[in-house]
Amino acid sequence: MTMNAKPGTRPANPRFSSGPCAKRPGWSLDALHDAALGRSHRAEIGKAKLARAIDETREILRVPDDYRIGIVPASDTGAVEMAMWSLLGARGTDVVAWESFGSGWVTDAVKQLKLEDVRKFEAPYGEIVDFRKIDFDRDVVFTWNGTTSGVKMPDGSAIPADRSGLTICDATSAAFAQDLPWDKLDVVTFSWQKVMGGEAAHGILILSPRAVERLETYTPPWPLPKIFRMTKGGKLIEGIFKGETINTPSMLCVEDYLDALAWGKSLGGLDALKARADANLKAVEAYVEANGFLGFLATDKAIRSNTSVCLSFTDPDVTALSDDEQAAFAKGVVKLLEDEGVALDVGAYRDAPPGLRIWCGATVETADVEALMPWIGWAFEAQKASMKKAA
Numbered sequence: 001m002t003m004n005a006k007p008g009t010r011p012a013n014p015r016f017s018s019g020p021c022a023k024r025p026g027w028s029l030d031a032l033h034d035a036a037l038g039r040s041h042r043a044e045i046g047k048a049k050l051a052r053a054i055d056e057t058r059e060i061l062r063v064p065d066d067y068r069i070g071i072v073p074a075s076d077t078g079a080v081e082m083a084m085w086s087l088l089g090a091r092g093t094d095v096v097a098w099e100s101f102g103s104g105w106v107t108d109a110v111k112q113l114k115l116e117d118v119r120k121f122e123a124p125y126g127e128i129v130d131f132r133k134i135d136f137d138r139d140v141v142f143t144w145n146g147t148t149s150g151v152k153m154p155d156g157s158a159i160p161a162d163r164s165g166l167t168i169c170d171a172t173s174a175a176f177a178q179d180l181p182w183d184k185l186d187v188v189t190f191s192w193q194k195v196m197g198g199e200a201a202h203g204i205l206i207l208s209p210r211a212v213e214r215l216e217t218y219t220p221p222w223p224l225p226k227i228f229r230m231t232k233g234g235k236l237i238e239g240i241f242k243g244e245t246i247n248t249p250s251m252l253c254v255e256d257y258l259d260a261l262a263w264g265k266s267l268g269g270l271d272a273l274k275a276r277a278d279a280n281l282k283a284v285e286a287y288v289e290a291n292g293f294l295g296f297l298a299t300d301k302a303i304r305s306n307t308s309v310c311l312s313f314t315d316p317d318v319t320a321l322s323d324d325e326q327a328a329f330a331k332g333v334v335k336l337l338e339d340e341g342v343a344l345d346v347g348a349y350r351d352a353p354p355g356l357r358i359w360c361g362a363t364v365e366t367a368d369v370e371a372l373m374p375w376i377g378w379a380f381e382a383q384k385a386s387m388k389k390a391a
């Protein structure tokens with residue numbers, strides 16, 4: 001019998017959660033010392049910070065000048081639902097999903113908004129919907145990076161630039177790690193809690209000129225709560241997109257986002273942030289290729305995420321188990337990793353196939369991913385041994 005020795009190196013930071021994600025390297029509460037706490041967000045100091053958060057988001061993500069950027073309530077969910085409730089219903093809608101969060105938007109469109117003319121397109125975990133089937137003269141709701149399956153859009157080539165519908169894109173686990181083709185996207189949302197390692201309180205909502213035109217020319221038939229309302233008297237409330245938020249934001253979270261943006265800029269901006277995520281994915285790929293017991297849910301590299309990297313156990317002894325037993329096996333591995341303090345929160349999402357999900361976004365250090373992978377091998381062997389013992 002071979003000894004299952006523990007690897008010699010531990011990740012310096014074991015935080016691999018897919019949200020809230022690891023804070024940037026070197027972060028401490030001191031980074032927030034300049035927060036405008038106890039001050040009105042409508043005072044000059046608060047407004048200036050909110051406006052700076054918008055301006056720097058535009059700069060790093062290279063958002064076109066004629067797109068509006070707003071800070072809105074309720075994290076990414078708030079931003080997506082604000083867009084769906086405000087824009088949909090003017091024409092037919094296609095909702096596209098290939099994992100749990102996308103399915104949530106399908107539910108919103110079909111069961112909550114009860115849109116009259118709605119088509120849904122779904123693909124199983126690890127795959128993506130064939131976008132050639134989507135009609136972009138209808139409105140289309142989709143997720144750029146499926147956080148629970150580790151499947152991302154390969155690029156925007158399937159989306160015509162001259163579409164007449166709007167594209168509403170949940171990009172929360174893609175923004176700052178993947179290219180977003182702005183000419184193909186009318187609404188883009190994300191939360192600060194993902195690639196930049198910020199806090200989850202607020203969402204970012206980005207609108208193309210065509211999305212604004214829809215807001216100004218269409219009134220949905222259902223009631224809109226105050227926190228969803230972006231127009232007054234048929235005109236866009238421009239203040240929202242200059243930092244005059246609809247309701248009170250957390251200035252502590254704003255400060256934290258500003259800190260994350262400053263860090264991103266200091267690295268070299270979007271290209272550097274993307275490169276960090278790419279390097280992290282590469283470190284996982286190198287280990288998976290060299291060790292046969294693991295596989296990616298996304299077998300096709302073109303759609304494999306560089307942020308939410310989802311793995312399953314492909315070892316025949318594990319795949320021979322029942323679904324429940326495989327889930328228990330994966331949970332056992334996750335617990336061993338957590339007990340050793342080498343990886344926190346790396347279990348697959350509750351609706352996803354059993355396995356591991358390792359966040360590889362920009363705030364995660366590649367050296368930590370490299371240190372983690374052999375520990376997964378150790379935990380896998382240890383779990384297998386205890387399974388055999390129990391049998």
Ligand SMILES: Cc1ncc(COP(=O)(O)O)c(C=O)c1O
Nearest residue numbers: 019075076077101147172173191
């Ligand atoms: C693709 C996707 N959409 C929406 C959400 C919900 O985001 P939040 O909890 O920030 O509202 C998440 C969270 O992980 C997500 O990954």
